[in-house]
Amino acid sequence: MSVPKINYPKEQMHRIRYTKLTPQQIAEKLAGAASPQCVTAYSDALSGKSLRIVTDNGPSLSYDFKSKSKLSLAVDGGSAAHAGYGALSLQQLVLISHLVPGTQTGYHLIVDLERHLATVFEVWFSGYTDNREVQRQIYFGYLKTQGGEPPQARHALTNRLEGKAYHWRQDNGIETLELYPSVLYSNFIELTRLGGELSFCGPSDYVKIDDDLYVYSRVECEFSGTMTLYALDLNALKQVGVRLGFDAADALEYYMFSGTGMPLGQIASFEPFDDHGEKIVLGNRPQPAKKGERPVYRPLLTNPAMTHEEVETAVAKHSVAFGAPSPMAGNRLPSSSYLAGKALTVRYDDGGPVLEYRFDSGQQLHWRAAGTAEWREETYEAWEPAPGVVFFGHLLGGSPRHDGVAIVLDFENALSSCVQGWLGTPYMANEAARKTWFGIIEMPGLTAPQYRRHRFTDELVGRALTWNYSQGLTSMHVYTTPYSFSWIIFLPSDAGGLEWSGPAQYVKLRDDLYLFNWLEEACNGTLGILVINLRTMHDCGIGYHCGKNGLSMSAIGAQARNAGSFDIRRFYGPKQA
Amino acid sequence: MKTRSIPSRRAFLYRAGASLTGSLAVVAGSAAAESADPLAAQARTGASEEAHSPRTLHRAYANYLNAGTFDLLLNLFSSDAEVRLHGGVFAGRDEGIRRLYVGHSRQTLRPEPVHELLLEHPLRDHALVLATDAATAAARFHCLVRSRAALVQDLPLLEMARQQGQSSVEWWEAGCFENTYVLTAGRWQIAELRYRTLGNCEALVPHARGKPDFVPGFSMLYPRDPFGPDRLDRQSA
Numbered sequence: 068m069s070v071p072k073i074n075y076p077k078e079q080m081h082r083i084r085y086t087k088l089t090p091q092q093i094a095e096k097l098a099g100a101a102s103p104q105c106v107t108a109y110s111d112a113l114s115g116k117s118l119r120i121v122t123d124n125g126p127s128l129s130y131d132f133k134s135k136s137k138l139s140l141a142v143d144g145g146s147a148a149h150a151g152y153g154a155l156s157l158q159q160l161v162l163i164s165h166l167v168p169g170t171q172t173g174y175h176l177i178v179d180l181e182r183h184l185a186t187v188f189e190v191w192f193s194g195y196t197d198n199r200e201v202q203r204q205i206y207f208g209y210l211k212t213q214g215g216e217p218p219q220a221r222h223a224l225t226n227r228l229e230g231k232a233y234h235w236r237q238d239n240g241i242e243t244l245e246l247y248p249s250v251l252y253s254n255f256i257e258l259t260r261l262g263g264e265l266s267f268c269g270p271s272d273y274v275k276i277d278d279d280l281y282v283y284s285r286v287e288c289e290f291s292g293t294m295t296l297y298a299l300d301l302n303a304l305k306q307v308g309v310r311l312g313f314d315a316a317d318a319l320e321y322y323m324f325s326g327t328g329m330p331l332g333q334i335a336s337f338e339p340f341d342d343h344g345e346k347i348v349l350g351n352r353p354q355p356a357k358k359g360e361r362p363v364y365r366p367l368l369t370n371p372a373m374t375h376e377e378v379e380t381a382v383a384k385h386s387v388a389f390g391a392p393s394p395m396a397g398n399r400l401p402s403s404s405y406l407a408g409k410a411l412t413v414r415y416d417d418g419g420p421v422l423e424y425r426f427d428s429g430q431q432l433h434w435r436a437a438g439t440a441e442w443r444e445e446t447y448e449a450w451e452p453a454p455g456v457v458f459f460g461h462l463l464g465g466s467p468r469h470d471g472v473a474i475v476l477d478f479e480n481a482l483s484s485c486v487q488g489w490l491g492t493p494y495m496a497n498e499a500a501r502k503t504w505f506g507i508i509e510m511p512g513l514t515a516p517q518y519r520r521h522r523f524t525d526e527l528v529g530r531a532l533t534w535n536y537s538q539g540l541t542s543m544h545v546y547t548t549p550y551s552f553s554w555i556i557f558l559p560s561d562a563g564g565l566e567w568s569g570p571a572q573y574v575k576l577r578d579d580l581y582l583f584n585w586l587e588e589a590c591n592g593t594l595g596i597l598v599i600n601l602r603t604m605h606d607c608g609i610g611y612h613c614g615k616n617g618l619s620m621s622a623i624g625a626q627a628r629n630a631g632s633f634d635i636r637r638f639y640g641p642k643q644a
Numbered sequence: 645m646k647t648r649s650i651p652s653r654r655a656f657l658y659r660a661g662a663s664l665t666g667s668l669a670v671v672a673g674s675a676a677a678e679s680a681d682p683l684a685a686q687a688r689t690g691a692s693e694e695a696h697s698p699r700t701l702h703r704a705y706a707n708y709l710n711a712g713t714f715d716l717l718l719n720l721f722s723s724d725a726e727v728r729l730h731g732g733v734f735a736g737r738d739e740g741i742r743r744l745y746v747g748h749s750r751q752t753l754r755p756e757p758v759h760e761l762l763l764e765h766p767l768r769d770h771a772l773v774l775a776t777d778a779a780t781a782a783a784r785f786h787c788l789v790r791s792r793a794a795l796v797q798d799l800p801l802l803e804m805a806r807q808q809g810q811s812s813v814e815w816w817e818a819g820c821f822e823n824t825y826v827l828t829a830g831r832w833q834i835a836e837l838r839y840r841t842l843g844n845c846e847a848l849v850p851h852a853r854g855k856p857d858f859v860p861g862f863s864m865l866y867p868r869d870p871f872g873p874d875r876l877d878r879q880s881a
Contacts, residue, residue, distance in 0.1 A: 251808070348809075349808055349809035350808065350809025350810040350811070351809045351810070351811055351812065352807075352808060352809025352811075362807055362808050362809075364804055364807060366800075369803050369807075370800075370803075393797070393799070394795070394797055394799065394802070395799060395801070536801075538813055539795060539805075539810070539812075539813035540795075540801060540802065540805070542801055554801070556801060556804045556805050556808060556810070558808060558809075558810075559809070559810060564804075564808045565804045565805075565807060565808050567804070587800060590800070591800045591803075593800060614798065616798065
């Protein structure tokens with residue numbers, strides 16, 4: 068029996084320690100790359116032809132396509148370089164990709180033979196601290212024709228792809244889900260390469276050719292640094308593209324592909340109706356001026372990993388639960404004093420904790436692990452996210468891992484779910500880890516069920532919700548896979564801006580009520596736990612975070628708007644032959 | 645106190661100034677006729693030209709506030725002046741007022757470009773009244789204030805926002821100064837500066853993310869707050 072299988076990677080992308088390749092190592096690896104590989108036969112649309120591409124504020128490129136695999140290029144009238152290339156056609160477009168031998172530079176050209184326009188992606192390695200990260204500069208221009216007037220039109224940046232999503236199947240069998248919820252970033256879920264467990268994000272470019280044809284590119288910044296670029300036809304649902312970079316084994320990936328797509332829906336975009344995204348305005352930040360510059364979220368640059376000793380010192384110095392008001396809780400639910408004066412036990416299945424509680428007031432409680440004698444006092448905060456449901460959290464003082472718990476008490480069903488967080492993973496000492504427990508409430512007057520429990524769900528997967536935490540602080544959550552989600556910060560125009568992803572869990576408490584948690588892994592290490600009420604479109608929640616300023620457990624509260632959904636849940640079930 | 649109105653009230657439709665503590669503030673009045681009087685030029689002049697009248701004094705206040713030249717701004721106040729702003733009373737030019745402008749504002753403002761906008765806007769009801777001895781005066785100046793409060797918290801979402809140029813919350817607000825002035829040795833000085841917010845102007849900046857209450861008023865007194873006020877003032881909160 069031949070058993071097809073998914074080759075799940077030993078580590079997901081955010082855990083891979085990609086080699087910091089030197090420029091010399093990159094030069095050696097590029098030296099053997101004459102031209103990109105491709106499963107599909109290359110186009111000979113340009114074979115035997117010459118093109119002169121004039122770009123605005125960029126180089127002039129004079130090409131002689133000697134065959135369908137060899138070209139020569141002269142930049143700005145300089146001496147000609149000879150290179151191998153690949154070309155694939157899509158409607159009136161030809162996508163051409165080549166490297167410049169002896170350099171770490173290459174070009175991806177999108178040539179519009181109908182309108183005599185061109186978009187040039189100049190790409191290069193060794194242009195950033197992490198040399199393997201592909202850099203790019205986009206130039207818009209035209210094809211110079213003898214005696215002809217230069218066209219006035221240009222391809223241009225666009226927001227017309229914002230909110231769309233596609234399933235792509237490349238000619239080499241690679242399948243991905245690609246979501247475009249931002250004008251600066253995109254999500255990609257590698258169904259084939261990584262098994263489709265987590266979504267990841269990369270800075271992205273969106274270029275409009277015409278109403279049907281677009282160009283998309285992304286670079287897997289903070290990961291392998293690989294660039295994926297393709298032209299796509301929204302009506303024919305076809306793509307032609309190129310992938311350039313170094314994989315986890317540091318092998319050069321340089322291939323072109325064609326593919327077929329499947330639209331997965333459209334979520335809302337929020338910029339003014341007459342904003343077509345031709346310019347991306349970055350608030351107070353100066354517009355990118357240096358070649359290749361773009362906004363890139365580099366979480367480990369701004370949140371350096373801490374050592375175990377640094378964590379212990381920081382926690383000893385400052386450890387606080389529900390201290391100063393946070394902008395993340397500007398729109399919080401009112402605190403609940405429902406638990407004040409009550410005593411109960413939560414008992415979790417499968418060897419989970421059994422915790423006894425005495426709630427002294429609306430802010431103070433005593434707890435102890437069942438079977439122990441010592442009661443410990445903690446500050447807590449509670450909310451009532453739905454009738455009969457109380458959500459509260461507190462630190463577990465005295466825990467060597469500095470644990471905290473966020474607990475749902477579902478009094479109508481005598482059920483409880485608990486997200487237990489602690490500090491330290493095999494990767495980062497200040498990174499939170501978590502375990503979700505399901506169990507019951509024991510208290511006088513309640514009889515708990517024997518079998519029924521809250522349970523993990525994928526009901527939210529594909530949905531997008533905006534969350535307004537306080538003035539000036541709104542994000543959008545896209546629930547991208549059953550095990551991860553992404554968050555997006557809006558630009559001043561309210562277009563989607565920077566984006567990042569993290570592992571997540573979704574628990575169904577009852578219809579339209581979910582317990583959701585996420586980990587900002589390989590990032591700032593935060594564990595966030597929310598109860599989301601889709602009827603009120605309001606959440607309440609807890610952030611558990613350790614940084615250089617210490618350990619904190621703080622309130623989160625925001626109001627939601629429905630931003631739509633992607634039809635992606637069907638891609639995440641167990642595979643069958 | 646007998647008073648008389650200054651007849652050329654229109655003159656006071658020009659620039660007015662305001663500050664919001666904990667925030668950046670840029671000021672615009674209806675200023676079409678003032679193009680020949682660039683603020684930058686005034687900023688370079690000494691105090692003598694500013695002291696011709698409460699009107700020029702107030703324009704100088706706006707000038708220095710916009711330019712962030714707080715040391716020069718202090719010279720506009722009398723030694724025993726008070727500033728009532730954002731829920732706090734700051735007493736004494738060289739103590740409380742210096743603490744407010746040179747300490748608090750300089751500490752909390754960020755070195756970010758703030759683009760001044762001048763708007764044609766029908767600001768009315770300005771008034772200036774002089775006492776009969778012509779040695780004191782009271783004035784009311786309406787103004788539009790573009791405010792920007794830095795987002796300084798250490799939060800992951802805010803860090804992302806900062807990286808894409810959203811390091812602050814901005815809004816426009818309508819404000820009102822109700823000031824008193826004193827003539828000392830032939831020179832007008834501000835004896836008391838009261839600023840209060842009249843509301844935000846959402847129509848002017850439809851995508852403004854903040855409102856005038858974004859920055860909480862002062863709640864802690866000096867010296868517990870090293871830049872705090874001497875007293876609290878609910879009326880200016």
